[in-house]
Amino acid sequence: MQNLNLLWLLSLGHLVTDMAQGALPVIIPEIRDAFNLSYFAVGILVMVSNISSSVIQPLFGLWSDLRSSDWLLPVGCLLSLVGIGLAGISPHYALVLLAVLMSGLGVAAYHPEASKTARFLSGHRKASSMAVFSVGGNLGFGLGPLLGTVFLTWAGLRGSMLFLLIGLPMSFFLWRSLPVIRERMNQQQVPANAQETTEGKGEGSASLEDTGKGKSLLPLILLLLYVIARSWIHFGLVTYIPFYYQDYLHGDPAKGGYVLSAFLIAGAVGTLVGGPLADAVGGRRVIIGSMVMIGPLIFAFLHSSGFWAYVVVSLLGAVIVSTFAITVVLGQELLPNHVGVASGLMLGFAIGTGGIGVTLLGWIADHFGIIVTIKAIGLLSLVGIATSLPLNFWGKGKTIAGQPVKASKIQ
Template identity: 30%
Template sequence: MNKPVIVSEEALAAPVLVPDPTSGSIARSAAAGPAYIVLGGISLSHFLNDTMQSLIPSVYPILKDSYALDFAQIGLITLAFQFTASLLQPLVGHFTDKKAQPFSLAVGMGATFFGLLLLSVAQQYLVILVAAALVGLGSAVFHPESARIARLASGGRYGFAQSVFQVGGNAGTAMGPLLAALIVVPFGQPSIAWFSSVAFLAIVILWRIGQWYKPQITTKKMAPPPAHPDAPSSRRVVIALVVLVALLFSKQLYVSSLSSYYMFYLIDKFGVSTQAAQLYLFLFLVSNAAGGFFGGPLGDRFGRKYVIWFSILGALPFTLALPYAGLFASAVLTVFIGFIISSATSAIIVFAQELMPHRFGMISGVFFGFAFGIGGLGAAVLGKVADHTGIAFVYQVCAYLPAIGLLAVFLPKMPRTAH
């Protein structure tokens, strides 16, 4: 009796097997190789999108001083910004699984455009919350469908395409604090309106990508492929998804603790200026962007499970040392933390997509949305803790979050019959 030959997990989501409205196009794309121009365009759009998003936490010190906000109120701004993205992304992904929307990205970016304009003129706390929520709405529309486009343009190199997509967003997140230090701090809150021109540029790029995407869409529905005899059972798939959610929780909550409160930590512990603190945050976010690029290709080559193990647990020694380090050592440690821990993102997302390839948009939305939601909820909770115990205690507690990476032992192998 012949036994099926098992190959590595990265081959699971073979494009010809995905019962997705774009599946025929994905198969043709795989044969032709990656569409680098499209990948570059969607990554650039992700860069612009996340640059604008990262402006919000970068201007927290300005908003805190201008409106006498406490840490809990700062956390609620992050929650408002990220809750809309968390709530709507799975719904957007579920809808686009049924009917792809090639121009929805440009339309969603319009919400970010108006959110920035509103934030630049907001004089009341409630208006700030509404502006933050509008930027989150733009993110909710952007991420699920743009992840699908990245996969469509991947040429079968799914981890590589996801990393190219992610590195654009991570670089944009890193750029926000630098632009805030150079522009918003000297010129004040009204200067946030200048960044609406960035949103307009993103709208133009995304409209062009939509024109490329539209003819790629096929309306022919494919029957679900037969289950591989050695594929994970439904129960194992559920367990794996829960584990991936827990791993993303540990990663994103720690990253949120740094992106939202690291500047306050440096100001409080070392007495640095706001601009200097923003530059230190920029160093962490740049390393976060660099690490995010390597996770996908390494997962394609060696297996995503190994990348996840290294990324989450590998950061633990550095996070444990951070609360006890001096200023220079803190900067060095956050560079290592950002580089190592961010390499998990692409591996986690592609692993989840491969577990349920017939629900690609919904799974992408759930995981992108969950990342935003955990970041927002975590920021609100950590802000409350910081108000009562001090900002230094937050980092002592968060230092243990990467230990959750031990749960990766429950992730299954991802077999496929070789041709």
């Protein structure tokens, strides 16, 4: 039970940390108007956020693998919200970029260490346990635009500083909890490593460390490409749903924020469903099915309004993010001796690399408009389908390594 409590603590920290990333899309339109920015300049902001928060995560993961770095949990959480707070009060575009960079570095620092800790605290049903950790981040990503909309409506851009009222207490709570986390990690890490070493040497293992064969590298490459495509779709919709309501429909900007919150909060629900579903029927089936559904749902969103727009966008958010925990677990099982690096690759590099594509989407929006841009986002699901079809290494009842999944409870 104590392990489960710690998983939920990490999930709560994940929620608060990712709240900063979720708030950025509703802050950006206000920043654009304040500094008269083009869509391309908006894309630069998103790119800086994604590079600093995601692409460099494997470096923090490597640091986490080489030495104990649990102090990154409170520090990363704090920096993420300090940065987003400063972004709203910075008087120049260059200072906004620096604030976004600071926030992104905080996000990058938190994720690999927290994900590695969550893995060591989990039982055999790692997808379900990772879903507990992941749901916090996805929920935070959903609450970010909702709170951001409320704060900006109440106090303008300076309202971004109100996020510190959430970040400061959470960072302090994580810091006070470090002794308990260290104690449980010391108890769990050696058995967990021994177990993963044994599993990694089982028949049919796809562990890169164990085989060292080129054929084992292919699943990792395909998995990275899949996450990049999913990220490009996700960040594209997160960025352009508010602009769709504000610039194309000429509606209340607050409505775009509320629809975006529905999209992101539904993603948290999708995470909770996707992890156990993958443990039950196989991760490959879930990740293929997710990509197949994205295109039709985007088409339906563009042709819906009112209540049905919320329904469709919620389904879309749940479907896209349902594979989040699954891909993290698959990456960790492919690199069982470098869990921090694997977490950084799946949670950071692949997601951030896909997010950089938002800059290209900005160019498309400048030249062809918002509708063409959202349709182009839908076409990216074809890339995800193409990369997921060959992923035949995680069938029903088995992990990547070919070992049976054992039913177990988190202690």
